[in-house]
Amino acid sequence: MTQPFVRPDVRAFLDQMAAGGAKRAVDVSLAEARNMMHASKHLFDAPTGELAIIRDIAGGPCPMRLYDARTERRAGPVLVFYHGGGFVLGDIATHEPLCAEIARLLDLPVVSVDYRLAPEHPFPAGVTDAIESARWLAASPAELGLQTSGLVLAGDSAGGNFAIVTALALRDSPAKVPVLAQWPIYPAANPTEGYPSLEDFGEGYLLSRDSMHWFDECYAPAARDWRYDPLHRSQDGMPPTLVVTAGLDPIRDQGRAYAAACAQAGVSTVYLECAGTIHGFMNLRKALPSAQGDLERCIAHLKLLLAPA
Helix, strand or coil: CCCCCCCHHHHHHHHHHCCCCCCHHHHHHHHHHHHHHHHHHHHHHHCCCCCCCEEEECCCCCCEEEEECCCCCCEEEEEECCCCCCCCCCCCCCCCCHHHHHHHHCCCCCCCEEECCCCCCCCCHHHHHHHHHHHHHHHCCCCCCCEEEEEEEEEEHHHHHHHHHHHHHHCCCCCCEEEEEEECCCCCCCCCCCHHHHHHHHCCCCCCCCHHHHHHHHHCCCCCCCCCHHHHHHCCCCCCCEEEEEEEECCCCHHHHHHHHHHHHHCCEEEEECCCCCCCCHHHHCCHHHHHHHHHHHHHHHHHHHHHC
């Protein structure tokens, strides 16, 4: 492989991590790995900032948190967000800055889902929470305090996998309102297949091949189950789809394959590859100033996909 393009802020960040002897998730205990992700938010992500509403939602299948730039709304769409972290790490807190910024930029309510994590709760516990949470939110429960007219399903990495799987589940057995769009961000979309990006970027680009293997061991999925690998199922009839990948990501090619499968199935599909950046850039907006522009570009495309609805 020829030397890939690396953005200046990404190069500086990777050099900083290497010089500091940054450990990978696989190199430490489970508790330390989770603490590292929480510390990363404070060190490298943008602040949450002010928002009209940030409140926890009780009564659903699992804990959730609502983010909204407005105190009052008419009936309308709700974006459901599933955080990344390899099915093992992350929670509402680690992704709060991102969810708050999406709520501001998109001007829609955002609900972040705190699904169960492996290894304490292996496959399919987390993805079951993801699907049932979307169904619950589609029913406009009193605890939400909003009248839901449709869902937008979004998530990063493992959460991107959950967004796709939930969209498939609701395609096959619809909820009370339709899924208007899905937005998988550098998703684990085809984890049972090997792709060149895994070899090209599996070490030295933040997310490592060895950590991915550890995540998989913790999650303990059924490899041929579509709830783990959604490309084992046809994408016919899926909602308008925005797939976002990072150019230096070991799972980049999974996202490429997923976008291609959607387009081949006749799904209205937008594919954005953010060149020169790494997996997880959406949660590194302080360390990587260029990531803010990437997020704003995503929101602009998502608004276009939602316009017909």
